Amino acid sequence: xxxxxxxxxxxxxxxxxxxxxxxxxxxxxxxxxxxxxxxxxxxxxxxxxxxxxxxxxxxxxxxxxxxxxxxxxxxxxxxxxxxxxxxxxxxxxxxxxxxxxxxxxxxxxxxxxxxxxxxxxxxxxxxxxxxxxxxxxxxxxxxxxxxxxxxxxxxxxxxxxxxxxxxxxxxxxxxxxxxxxxxxxxxxxxxxxxxxxxxxxxxxxxxxxxxxxxxxxxxxxxxxxxxxxxxxxxxxxxxxxxxxxxxxxxxxxxxxxxxxxxxxxx
Numbered sequence: 070x071x072x073x074x075x076x077x078x079x080x081x082x083x084x085x086x087x088x089x090x091x092x093x094x095x096x097x098x099x100x101x102x103x104x105x106x107x108x109x110x111x112x113x114x115x116x117x118x119x120x121x122x123x124x125x126x127x128x129x130x131x132x133x134x135x136x137x138x139x140x141x142x143x144x145x146x147x148x149x150x151x152x153x154x155x156x157x158x159x160x161x162x163x164x165x166x167x168x169x170x171x172x173x174x175x176x177x178x179x180x181x182x183x184x185x186x187x188x189x190x191x192x193x194x195x196x197x198x199x200x201x202x203x204x205x206x207x208x209x210x211x212x213x214x215x216x217x218x219x220x221x222x223x224x225x226x227x228x229x230x231x232x233x234x235x236x237x238x239x240x241x242x243x244x245x246x247x248x249x250x251x252x253x254x255x256x257x258x259x260x261x262x263x264x265x266x267x268x269x270x271x272x273x274x275x276x277x278x279x280x281x282x283x284x285x286x287x288x289x290x291x292x293x294x295x296x297x298x299x300x301x302x303x304x305x306x307x308x309x310x311x312x313x314x315x316x317x318x319x320x321x322x323x324x325x326x327x328x329x330x331x332x333x334x335x
Contacts, residue, residue, distance in 0.1 A: 074203060074204075075197065075199065075203045076122060076200075076203045076204065078193075078196075078197045079118075079194065079197060080115060080118045080122055080193075081115075082192065082193035082196050083114070083118040083122075083192070084111060084114040084115045084118055086188075086189045086193070086277075086280075086281070087118075087185055088107070088111060088114065089280075089281060089284040089288070090184065090185065090280075091110055092284060092285075092287075093287035093288045093307055094288075094303045094304060094307055094311055095303060096289075096291065096292035096307065097288055097289055097292055098292050109221060112217055112221070113146075113217075113218065113221055116215075116217045116218055117142065117214075118189075119210065120206070120211065120214050121135075121138065121139075121190070123205055123206040123211070124138065125199070126203070126205055128257050128261065129264065130257065131256075131332055132326065132333055132335070134253060134257060135186060135190070135335070136182045136183075136186060136187065137249055137253045138253065139185065140177055140178060140181055140182045140186075141246065141253065142181065143176065143177050143180070143181030143185075144245060144249075146222065147172060147173075147176055147177060148234065148238075148239070148242045150221070150222050150225040151225075153172045153176060154168055154234065154238065155168065155169065155232055155234030156169055156232055157169065157232075160172050160174075160175055160176075166237045166238065166240075166241050167234055167235040167236070167237035167238025167240075168234075168238050168242070175315060175316065178319070179315045179316060179318065179319035180315050183318050183319045184280065184318050187322060187335055188273070188276050188277050188280060191273045191276075191277055191334075191335045192280075194267050194334075195277060199267065265334060267334055270325075270333060270334075272321065273325075273333060275321075276318055276322065279314075280314070283311075283314055284311075287307040287311060291304055291307040292304065
């Protein structure tokens with residue numbers, strides 16, 4: 070279903086999918102009682118996927134390149150917004166050079182890379198396949214999107230609840246950003262694949278639709294019980310189930326991609 074235009078429809082559906090992801094961990098009460106938070110989250114995801122959609126049009130990135138973009142972007146909110154990358158009290162608390170390995174793997178790779186990256190974009194294009202000729206975002210659009218992201222992350226970075234990382238942790242983040250950016254830029258300079266028409270996949274349909282169903286159930290019915298507090302209060306049971314599902318999605322996606330031996334069209 071088209072909303073205003075093909076470009077904004079894809080961005081909107083991608084944003085909606087990720088708001089459901091947030092809804093599942095925060096619960097319906099949090100969304101009702103904190104409408105300003107919902108608006109901020111909407112802005113974060115909308116501007117992020119506006120940049121991703123424009124990057125797809127301009128560079129036609131392969132799966133691995135989009136995965137790297139999602140991982141690279143995810144480093145910033147986990148390091149400077151929630152600061153979960155430096156939190157020793159979550160994901161088993163296994164720390165290496167100031168970085169929580171569980172957070173890096175589950176949030177950085179599986180969540181941002183697979184669920185909030187590959188599955189999100191597949192979900193949006195499944196509803197409305199991309200028009201490769203729709204208008205691109207200009208310099209003003211890119212400037213506004215980056216400005217919004219910076220303002221939110223700078224403001225959230227001073228949240229007194231979330232722990233600050235050690236210097237070694239920030240150095241690791243800087244190194245990961247430099248390495249990922251260098252590899253990504255070099256990779257994008259290689260010849261691009263043709264603009265292929267969208268093709269549905271039963272495996273991706275299962276992951277996308279199951280994700281939506283699980284997120285709605287978690288956010289609607291798992292709204293009480295013990296809470297886990299990072300930079301925001303989250304429902305412990307819902308977050309635990311959500312993380313298990315993220316791991317399942319990662320395993321299924323990588324197995325499917327290996328079996329398919331070609332990119333999943335997203």
